[in-house]
Amino acid sequence: MKLKEILQGIDYKVVRGSEDLEIGKIQYDSRAVKDGDLFVCIEGYATDGHKYIDNAYKSGAAAIIIGKDVEDIPDCTVIRVKDSRKALALAGANFYDHPADKLKIIGVTGTNGKTTSTFMMKSILEAAGYKVGIVGTIANYIGSKKLHTERTTPESLELQKLFKDMVDDGVQYCVMEVSSHSLYLDRVYGVKFSQAIFTNLTQDHLDFHKTFENYYNAKLILFKNAVNSVINLDDEYGERVYNDTTENKITYAIDKNSDVKASEIHMHSRGVDFNITYGSEKEHINLNIPGKYNVMNALGSAGACLKEGISLSLVKKGLEAMIAVPGRCEIVTKDYNLGYEVIVDYAHTPDGLENILKTAREFTKGRLISVFGCGGDRDNKKRPIMGRIGSELSDLAVITSDNPRTEEPMAIIKEITEGIKKDNYIIVENRREAIKKAMEMAEKDDVIVVAGKGHEDYQILKDKTIHFDEREIIGEIVEALKERS
Template sequence: MKLYELIKDVAETKLPDMEITGVTSDTRTELPAGGMFVCIKGKTFDGHDAAEKMLEKGFAVVVTERDLGIERQIIVDDTRAAFPLLCAAWFGHPERELTLIGVTGTNGKTTITTVIKKVLSQFGCKVGLIGTCQNEIGDDVYPTARTTPEPYDLFELFRKMADEKCDYVVMEVSSQGLEQRRVAGCRYKVGVFTNLTQDHLDVHGTMENYYQAKKLLFGISDNAIINIDDAYGRRYAAEVSCPVKTYSVNGKADFRGDDVLLSASGVKYVFSDGKSKHNVSFAMPGLFNVSNSLAVIACCEILGFSVDKTIKAFEDIHGVRGRAEIVPTGRDFTVICDYAHTPDALVNVLTAIKDSAKGKVKCLFGCGGNRDRTKRAPMAAAAADHADFLIVTSDNPRNEDPNEIIKDVLEGLKGKDTPYITIPDRREAIHWAVHNAEKNDIIVLAGKGHEDYQILAGGVKIHFDEREVVAEALAELDK
């Protein structure tokens, strides 16, 4: 691609027009001579420091935020914002060939995006999905490293989706992805907000910063769908500039869920949009899944699909991996795997389960290492308030000592009378839970959900699928 074509939406230059062989912001990327290197300042490394070296390696031009006193530089105000625009241009602007739907919030993103994809697919649309668990193009599944991919990976994926004739792309848009401008250049037909609870404060510092990061989605959306049962959602509804539709469970909103009936197998309620009412049956338990299904109905209506049609499509949807997922045991107790890794998410899933439990609800959970320490004690307090027994263990300890993480967690149990046991090794903890299960117990494995790995010291990632670990423990019972 010619330089001038590549940078026309980003910058001007007096450099001669030349053929560019690729675009990267990673010093480790090997490109044929003639590539473009974008200097981005990160937490531990500043790409500007490598600019001259990249030219020596054969790169044709560097994009910088300041005059480095070197030849073949193009100066822009913000290289982090420029990089995704350059990636979009490099791949021929595939985002303009797709109808984008973005979902942001602390909890519920994966459920909502997955269900939207399933519903639109039932309508005969070809849909791409980008999210925490995996990326999908139609029925094909691709691995993912981040909820919202880095810009080059994102636009490369968009290109593939456009080439494979996707009509829609529904994606989870993380606060970090928004703050780091990974989705710059994207325009969303619909932006959905679920809720905002304590998470990622190790990145954002304060809840206000976290709020403002999420808010960026609505500056690049044509329509907003906002949960006003959430206090931050009510702020968004008053502050964002694009047209807003609201949803609420038993509250005054554009899309509302009334007369809710909860059970272990799902939820039933009466949907109302002020024009009509419809009975809804959604096979995922918990009040929070009433909220999630309302977001799906609202999104599909904005896309032009009738409420009747969307609700009918719910009949063929029976859950999402790692979200209140029942793990088969063939026993007189139940094991449920859920991604809940924030206090609010833990309250939601435990409340949903306890409402219909015949026996004890036992919660196995831990907290991630090298992440927000301030949510560890609240996680324990939330679990203690909504479960009958706790098994405190590891999650992804990373470079922290699991015992030190557990010590922080146990601060939240002071003054609580919920019995508990600590077992730092998560595999051992799951085995203990299964071996000590009693009739009608519900064992909730919280925090890992869809993940099939653990991250240990030094960033070492080991295979760890809780469904397999449960199967191992059950097999031991048969010996």
Template sequence: MPVRPSHTEPVPLTTLVARADGRLIPDSGGTETAVTGATLRAHQVRPGDLYAALPGAHAHGADFAAEAIAAGAAAILTDQDGADRETVRDCDLPVVLHDDPRAVLGDMAAWIYGEPSLQLSVLGITGTSGKTTSVYLVESGLRAAGLRTGLIGTVETRVAGERLTSAFTTPEAPDLQALFGVMLEHGVTHVPMEVSSHALSLGRVRGTRFTVGAFTNLSQDHLDFHRDMEEYFDAKAILFDGRATTEIVVVDSAWGQALVRPHTITVGVDPATGAAWTAELRATSSTGAQSVVLYGPAGQRISTTLNLPGEFNVTNALLAAAVLDSVGVAQEHIATGLAEAQVPGRMERVDEGQDFTAVVDYAHKPAAVALSLDALRAQTPGRVITVLGCGGDRDVTKRPMMGESAVRRSDVLIVTDDNPRSEDAAAIRSAMLTGARMVGPSQGGEVVEIGDRREAIGHAVAIASPGDVVFVAGKGHESGQEVGGVVHPFSDREELAAALRRRIEGHE
């Protein structure tokens, strides 16, 4: 169950209705009703809740109103379709009618929980790649400054150091507002969070006031949800509609440049952009650690070491530095935080004492795969051996692109499964192989197909030689493999570590 504050002051339903520009259906009562919580899931209703019965792709929340009523819901928020359904029409609860209940749910939840984001520094980061890494870098800098932090993202949610599992990159609106309330109760002051395009499109961050809104980049992803790249960009741009006090944008691409306004703080490693925040790479070690100097618009000069390879991570660090500086974190704490940051499943090294490099990463988009492989290639004296798959029930157009992008940068590409979900895994691999085999032998590496992901990882480890790198991409921090609607326990990090141990033990 999502966490809730230990205490919420009851809010009159009539106040919520008036502020949301909704209306109580005649004769549904509600003039004396008070609300103490909110949810859009009937099975998570608690006594005193506003139950949001929203239209969905496959069902309407109104169809589950009886369950919500039995659990103690105080009122129902819905649209006309929901209000006309028997379960709502004949119920004894007050019914709040709104033409677009999803659009107002975030605001209503914020009012119910006392508008907690107004009492926090919420630092929102959006973009295709780099959100997770940037959020962890920011949080590390905040902790280095002695601040009490929360964190909301793909890998986990943390409240003052206590870890919660994340179901979504950005929680649903009522859960998010309740979570902010819990953070306040635990003395949290700053909350770096990932903000997904789904969350922005579906109103999950309505009711949230951002101290900072930041943008990393945009590349092809989620085109199973958005019609095209322009719609995908428009969703990301919602974070920059005035809901953030400070806006910080990476301008190394045209997408970022399109977000710039007179007050925008710009970030870029490309000198041609003339960005306010820039970086200079001083040295790269054999482990991929990078010594960098970051420069800000007010004469800031931050020397630090990043334990993350690749120019894209220099950009992530630069963005994090700009965010931290904007909320008053001192330069020495920024430097310490960036140097100490650890990001689960993002260019994460797995070391069991082997004589080659082994890395797990969440890269599951063509551009992200290319950037990660380019970074590893630059520091690898031997071969690059890549294990990669594509998820089922997601954007099908990127599968050949993934195969092509990976094979061009690998000496050996092992095409395998990665959460086939309801689709035929062999068909997904076939689409990837089509893209990989379009690249001639002179421009790409050897291609191997091994559907079983555990076996594929084992094969990559078995063929590696001293100086090589084994790169297992796509799942990163994830702990399951979804096949046919069933999630089986599976961790790339654990499987890679086990394969490395087997190899070492076999050699002894």
């Protein structure tokens, strides 16, 4: 494709060379540059692409886009733009022939509930006969085809390529998790969303955003780029989002008056059933995932699909077809006759941990045992808060390691325990041993919640990343305990 075609819609100035040249691929990582490529310098969280201009030039870059003035201009075409991140997003859309315009895109943002909501909407839309793609934390999906993902929302260039692959495969709807990072870093810049869902807002990612206000404002960007907004009024920030949003709006809630509402909620260990009303219509839903917060996720998902013209009866069909979401309140011991249950959940924020423990308490006949830690190199302010929540809502808390990254695991654990006021906890630093200890202590009718990693099948240590799938580990511990008995 000609460089001038890639630059369409971008405010730019030619510093050197000509726009009338052929480009092979677009790259923002200098290590991936090949002869004839366009290299876009973007400023990342950890480094700045402008530092690698010389590397890109030596690797054969035919053109380079810069977002700020640089001293040494290489002997190739150089384009100056005001914002290279926005330029990358628009260039990617041009290069892949604007695939987002050929999809109906539904975005979900919020601290918790994004992943479950995307799976719920995929099930509803498929019940209505559509082919659906997912962009999210667990994996990306093109129909039933599962693709590995490195982050919740890909960089804009990869996102546009993913949209193109979806279009080429006949996908009609893309439902995607839209992280606050991706909004702030313009990964979805230029993408028009058919629906934007707000789930909730609680403390998270303050290591990146620095203040809660910055975090909120990053989330709000999604609703400025959506045709319709679907807003949770039961969340304390929902009303603020509602007031800050000018486009078409639909609300959902359990406690407050709203457009989509749940009532007569009955929770049990393997799910929850409730009535859902929308205008004069009503359906009874038997959801195969437990938890009041999953009723909220179902309401938001229903609201977006209803705004897409899908009937409430098809919403019911799609929600009831869902069996489980990997690592989201996932009961991993249903095939074993242990007398107690072990649940794996991705809860890694104070609100997430509180939700899963309150949900588990609803159907726990014996003791509730929690196993959790906190990630390293992340917001450390939430550590004592999670310690307090885990201790107060459990009969026994096993404090352990999560993904310690470059931090010392015991230093993280010490910060967690600073928030604990009760003496109902033990420390087992090794996560596998912590899970094993909880299972050894479990008695009939107990429930163990292993929180923090959910769908992840790895653990990030200081010097390496190891395979660590809690479903496999729990299965191995079950077999080992059987042999011992």
